Amino acid sequence: MKVLMLGWELPPHHTGGMGIVCYQMCKQLARTGAQIEFVLPYTADFSHIDFMNINPALPDDVEQVIGGQAGSTYDSQYFEYVLGDGSTRGAAMSEHQSNFATYAARLVQMGDYDVIHAHDWLTFRAALAAKQASGLPLFVHIHSTEYDRSGGNSGNPLVREIEYIGLHLADKIFAVSQATKDTIVREYGIAPSKIEVVHNAMEFQAHELYEDVSENAFHYLERMQAHGYGVVVSAGRLTIQKGLSNLLQAFRKVVDVRSKSLLLIVGPGEQYHELIEQAAELGLSGNVIFTGHLNGTGKQWRDAFRAGNLFVMPSVSEPFGLTPFEALAQRTPALISKQTGVSEILHSVLKVDFWDLDEMANKIVSVLDHKDLEETLADEGHEELMKQSWKKPAEQVLHHYHRHAAEHRELAYV
Amino acid sequence: MSEVTQRKRAIVLYLHVHQPYRIRHYTIFDAGRTHDYFNAPEGSRENNADIVRKVAQKSYLPTNERLMRMIEHNPQFRLSLSITGTVLEQLEAYAPEVLQSFQNLVATGRVEIVAETYHHSLAFFYNRYEFESQVQMHRDIVRRLFGVTPTAFRNTELSYNNDLAYWADQAGYKAILCEGWDPVLGWRSPNFAYRPAHTENIKLLTKNYKLSDDIAFRFSNREWSEFPMTVDKFMLWTKDSWDQPLINLFMDYETFGEHQWEDSGIFDFLEHLPKAWLATPEHTFMTVTEAAEAYDAADEIDCPQTITWADTERDLTAWLGNKMQQGAIANLYGLAEMIMQSEDLSLIEDWRKLQTSDHFYYMCTKYFTDGDVHAYFSPYETPYEAYIAFMNSYHDLKYRLAEKGFSV
Numbered sequence: 149m150k151v152l153m154l155g156w157e158l159p160p161h162h163t164g165g166m167g168i169v170c171y172q173m174c175k176q177l178a179r180t181g182a183q184i185e186f187v188l189p190y191t192a193d194f195s196h197i198d199f200m201n202i203n204p205a206l207p208d209d210v211e212q213v214i215g216g217q218a219g220s221t222y223d224s225q226y227f228e229y230v231l232g233d234g235s236t237r238g239a240a241m242s243e244h245q246s247n248f249a250t251y252a253a254r255l256v257q258m259g260d261y262d263v264i265h266a267h268d269w270l271t272f273r274a275a276l277a278a279k280q281a282s283g284l285p286l287f288v289h290i291h292s293t294e295y296d297r298s299g300g301n302s303g304n305p306l307v308r309e310i311e312y313i314g315l316h317l318a319d320k321i322f323a324v325s326q327a328t329k330d331t332i333v334r335e336y337g338i339a340p341s342k343i344e345v346v347h348n349a350m351e352f353q354a355h356e357l358y359e360d361v362s363e364n365a366f367h368y369l370e371r372m373q374a375h376g377y378g379v380v381v382s383a384g385r386l387t388i389q390k391g392l393s394n395l396l397q398a399f400r401k402v403v404d405v406r407s408k409s410l411l412l413i414v415g416p417g418e419q420y421h422e423l424i425e426q427a428a429e430l431g432l433s434g435n436v437i438f439t440g441h442l443n444g445t446g447k448q449w450r451d452a453f454r455a456g457n458l459f460v461m462p463s464v465s466e467p468f469g470l471t472p473f474e475a476l477a478q479r480t481p482a483l484i485s486k487q488t489g490v491s492e493i494l495h496s497v498l499k500v501d502f503w504d505l506d507e508m509a510n511k512i513v514s515v516l517d518h519k520d521l522e523e524t525l526a527d528e529g530h531e532e533l534m535k536q537s538w539k540k541p542a543e544q545v546l547h548h549y550h551r552h553a554a555e556h557r558e559l560a561y562v
Numbered sequence: 563m564s565e566v567t568q569r570k571r572a573i574v575l576y577l578h579v580h581q582p583y584r585i586r587h588y589t590i591f592d593a594g595r596t597h598d599y600f601n602a603p604e605g606s607r608e609n610n611a612d613i614v615r616k617v618a619q620k621s622y623l624p625t626n627e628r629l630m631r632m633i634e635h636n637p638q639f640r641l642s643l644s645i646t647g648t649v650l651e652q653l654e655a656y657a658p659e660v661l662q663s664f665q666n667l668v669a670t671g672r673v674e675i676v677a678e679t680y681h682h683s684l685a686f687f688y689n690r691y692e693f694e695s696q697v698q699m700h701r702d703i704v705r706r707l708f709g710v711t712p713t714a715f716r717n718t719e720l721s722y723n724n725d726l727a728y729w730a731d732q733a734g735y736k737a738i739l740c741e742g743w744d745p746v747l748g749w750r751s752p753n754f755a756y757r758p759a760h761t762e763n764i765k766l767l768t769k770n771y772k773l774s775d776d777i778a779f780r781f782s783n784r785e786w787s788e789f790p791m792t793v794d795k796f797m798l799w800t801k802d803s804w805d806q807p808l809i810n811l812f813m814d815y816e817t818f819g820e821h822q823w824e825d826s827g828i829f830d831f832l833e834h835l836p837k838a839w840l841a842t843p844e845h846t847f848m849t850v851t852e853a854a855e856a857y858d859a860a861d862e863i864d865c866p867q868t869i870t871w872a873d874t875e876r877d878l879t880a881w882l883g884n885k886m887q888q889g890a891i892a893n894l895y896g897l898a899e900m901i902m903q904s905e906d907l908s909l910i911e912d913w914r915k916l917q918t919s920d921h922f923y924y925m926c927t928k929y930f931t932d933g934d935v936h937a938y939f940s941p942y943e944t945p946y947e948a949y950i951a952f953m954n955s956y957h958d959l960k961y962r963l964a965e966k967g968f969s970v
Contacts, residue, residue: 372594375969425884428949433953437953439590440950
């Protein structure tokens, strides 16, 4: 099985969950024998990845493409082209997407591929160009839609248009959750039978797990815990989709009944300043701590999860949501909104409707006040996490590859 | 004061000298580990030594040199200075030659030092006991470095209300300074000495903001219809109030060379001012206490609300206008009792350095989008960075208290 995979990011240069999912899924697919050509929109050192070929999509006269800054994968992004003579020039998102498409269309004709697999709208123009050039079966993989990213609104019409065309012309759609499948059916008018739910998994390497016993980077939080403080952590992009504004309101209620409570908010995003002001307006200046951007593969990032007594993902709309896995990996219990894809598969976590501020506060206080609850959730959650594997999701994907590849071959011989 | 002096018109030039201890990029990872909030690495925007040395070269040294010449060449020239404790400390450490030049000025006997809080804080509005401690600390350092005891008072950012005047009167000051703000003065002119409501002895001197700001803010503004400003033009404007005794020119000392750069001609303006003014025999200069003693109060001024010399609102909103600022300062003063009980001098001093009003000014979101004067004076990229660095320092203070067994 030879796959042309079109992605937008891979660790460690990732800003969202999509990069991690692509990496882990491809690794499992490769284990089962799939040969993967992975096309990325930027150049970087990927010598640590040996299970697939990685191709940066280079326009003709360009030697190197330097990607946009952190936190921008889903926003408008800016690329820098390094030309043959060493000079550089900037390229806007639309120009680079178009070059990416030209590259993909050329590459697909040079290899003996069986399928094309594209991740999210950013790669859809390239996916369609490749399909048009080759006629191969196209799988589009939906990690999030514009509907989700705009917090349940219509979002950017141009992005929606690209999503719409990609979804309609795809031979099969993989959705990361049932909720995402429902969204695609409802918002984009796609037949349910064309969509397969492939839940994400998350596999950790030993050094990423709780066994890390070195001193926590958040020394202050650890010490304040010793003085009776409870620490709540939330991490991710600070966008409307993530529902942090609700968490702040719920946290006001928490502090009202339990003044020794701290909330650590990790991450960059367009709501950064807005949330700082909101925390101050709620009188939470002394209780809410903002770190800004932390490297998603670094120790500080993991330590943020490790430092919390509870991790909260209050998302308004979350197709999947990998961060609870990261919390459980550090044996930190998780409270997640029911409006997340991951809540379909995780059981040893607390769940709440994102709008139910009283219940959110109630559950936070319960965990902070009751060590036995915290420990039970941590142990059970960790155990559940350790059972996570890409084996089943990868089998699902392969199954559909084979079916569509076979159909395609039959059609070709007719 | 003789009868002759009393009939003379006087310019009261009062300059305010201040530098805060700017907080470095202090992160949550530093909290609980290092307590060096004010120790930015060399070359960074918040490095206090760099800033003090830069301002010394651009403003303090060249201005003091001219002030000294003005004193030497004009027997009637005098002025008043307020110099905060936080800048005096930094001058001692990073630019002793500047401190020496201030000492030389004061030694002439024609430069009055005005009292204020050591830390340039807003303590008066949050903690009266702490406020008085800081005024005492300032008194002590002025005595140690200049050998004089202040007799006039000004509060941080020229903030003023009836309560402050009452306090200063009770404390024995002869003069107190405030903005000559129209809503407070009403029909009155700022060019007289006044009696603050409910006081017995103290006199109130009000800033002539029109003429002061012509120098401090508008001097180099090419959009200004009066640009370029000259000494002759300025003298003409002073004639509008020919029958009034005082012209209170109150401004930041850093106007000279830092806010208005040397190439604007500000130094020449300053140096030529005394000669032009004193060319008229009925003119003189006075320090603030001299002016308060020379003239009777023309009327009583009632000011229940707090006014300052900042922005078009002349209130405290540049420091306490948004919730970040209010939260930050309320949390800081909330630690007061434990901090004092700790008897840990370095902890107390760090807490006091965090009270400096500049920290709250950097968090100002008023006009943030215009990138105006507030942004110019901030070493931080945004008000939010300023807030985060401040609150992380606050968390570390809490940590230090907790480690000492306080229930924070």
